[in-house]
Amino acid sequence: NAGVTQTPKFRVLKTGQSMTLLCAQDMNHEYMYWYRQDPGMGLRLIHYSVGEGTTAKGEVPDGYNVSRLKKQNFLLGLESAAPSQTSVYFCASRIDEGRKGEQYFGPGTRLTVT
Amino acid sequence: GNSVTQMEGPVTLSEEAFLTINCTYTATGYPSLFWYVQYPGEGLQLLLKATKADDKGSNKGFEATYRKETTSFHLEKGSVQVSDSAVYFCALIQQGGKLIFGQGTELSVKP
Numbered sequence A: 001n002a003g004v005t006q007t008p009k010f011r012v013l014k015t016g017q018s019m020t021l022l023c024a025q026d027m028n029h030e031y032m033y034w035y036r037q038d039p040g041m042g043l044r045l046i047h048y049s050v051g052e053g054t055t056a057k058g059e060v061p062d063g064y065n066v067s068r069l070k071k072q073n074f075l076l077g078l079e080s081a082a083p084s085q086t087s088v089y090f091c092a093s094r095i096d097e098g099r100k101g102e103q104y105f106g107p108g109t110r111l112t113v114t
Numbered sequence B: 001g002n003s004v005t006q007m008e009g010p011v012t013l014s015e016e017a018f019l020t021i022n023c024t025y026t027a028t029g030y031p032s033l034f035w036y037v038q039y040p041g042e043g044l045q046l047l048l049k050a051t052k053a054d055d056k057g058s059n060k061g062f063e064a065t066y067r068k069e070t071t072s073f074h075l076e077k078g079s080v081q082v083s084d085s086a087v088y089f090c091a092l093i094q095q096g097g098k099l100i101f102g103q104g105t106e107l108s109v110k111p
Helices: none
Strands: A004-007 A010-013 A019-025 A031-037 A043-049 A065-067 A073-078 A087-094 A109-113 B003-006 B011-014 B019-021 B023-026 B033-038 B044-050 B056-059 B062-065 B075-077 B086-094 B098-101 B105-110
Touching: A004 A087, A019 A031, A019 A087, A019 A109, A031 A073, A043 A065, A043 A073, A043 B098, A073 A087, B003 B086, B003 B098, B011 B019, B019 B105, B023 B033, B023 B086, B033 B062, B044 B062
Parallel strands: A010 A109, B011 B105
Antiparallel strands: A004 A019, A019 A073, A031 A043, A031 A087, A065 A073, A087 A109, B003 B023, B019 B075, B033 B044, B033 B086, B044 B056, B056 B062, B062 B075, B086 B098, B086 B105
16 A cells, blocks of 8 residues: 655756656545645645546646546646746645545655756 | 644754644634644655544644634644654645645754
């Protein structure tokens, strides 16, 4: 049982390049989330999904797109990377337990945009 | 809207000292409250949680009590160890299971 995994662990992009971050979970969780972590700002929600085939915007969605074609995978895309997107990205998943269910986090992807 | 405010860090303590990290929240209703811990180079792990007023969450010697009257969820530990050095995040859960995090408090414990 691997939990939540993220690919890649590190990436350096040039401004304007595109990339996709992959999140996978093997816990059969309905809910999945993408966050970014920046110094002094905690974690901020980018996009989330409440089930296969669904996506919704979070607090900071601009410049990102997501897809949830399979229940176990949640992809985060950057179409045209900008230096402001330099951050550590975390994926999380949660079983549907209303307001009690905890989120399980992946190890993170450190992205640098030059 | 909902928000979480934590005391600023970094917090530096000697081993076996008493730890308090303050957390207050603003929310409609009575959301579940969480403390997450992030060790260097890792993702976040749930440390403890409380789902209703007056609940006390506890784990690994850490405790926090859900105080509705003061809208607080302060984290405490009676005797910290070097291995407790990490960043601690207070969070509340809102509709759709979305977490709202505080900015995090870095704890450094010296031997």
